[in-house]
Amino acid sequence: MNRKTFLFVGIVVALFIAAMAPFIASSNPDGLESAFFGIFGAKEIQGSTLDEEHAEVAEEHVTDITGNDFSFASPFPDYTIEGLAKFGETIAIILGTLLVLVIALGVAKMVQRTE
């Protein structure tokens, strides 16, 4: 497979994964969140139900502990686009994938030129 074909196939595979992601991804809390909710009593460590009310209290509690209340409004929070449901997530993740691709190519070319 030559370089151009490899790049093309690679991009197609990455975009395919991106497009599929919202449809197959689980909305369960991830490892770190699950540990957090377990430790703060919103969930059993080995249980599968999350107590939403407790979860909210826990999130306020942790900010009190660390004092870090920094917040930042990202343009597409949690890979969503306002007003668009699942389709928006697909677009958001595809956009992100392309953005990472372009930035990676750009940075790689840039550091090469500084040689």
Place this chain on the structure above:
Amino acid sequence: MIIIIRTGESMHIPDAFIPLPQAALYWVIALIFIALSLRWARKELTEDRIPLVAILAAGIFAIQAINIPIPWGTSGHMMGAALAAIVLGSPFAAVFILTLVLIVQGVMFGDGGLTVMGANILNMGVIGGFVGFYSYRAIYPILRNIYPAAFIAGWLSLFIAALVTAVEMAIAGTFPLELGLLSMGLYHAIIGIIEGGITAVAIYLIHTARPDIISEPAGVPS
């Protein structure tokens, strides 16, 4: 409040989990490794390898969006540091790629905090990359087979990064040390199977498509 934390995905630490002075310290450590990774890029990124780096970065971003369910009402996703380090033959490749991925995730999608991004780069890029790369180098000569070695290296990279995260959480006062290590270890021992599996499969696919661009045999000098 709920938005700030729920937007985190897998090992991505949200802002609220680490006090600012500690977050700043992790940024300093991360910046040192980012500088070293740029030096790696200048020296090692030949014209032939740039497409591979870009594809790995894009692919790792995409696959990190897929949270796979594991037991106990939990989910986890691929990190990709071991994959990047093994394929490109340097732990700094993982730092380079994961830094780009984490910047886009944090800034564009609120996935992982900004003040704590240094910690996330340190855990996923640096710890993930170094553990993945050096465990692969240690295991490959014993097994003499790329794929099981890559699987174990992937598993270890995620598991160790999770334990380091638990220690950081203990220093931050967010998790008690023992319970943090136990729960992070438990979940990520399972998520590591996903990491190891995808690492091995991706290396197989890249190896099949372009046997020439993976350092032979995939990261280990012969």
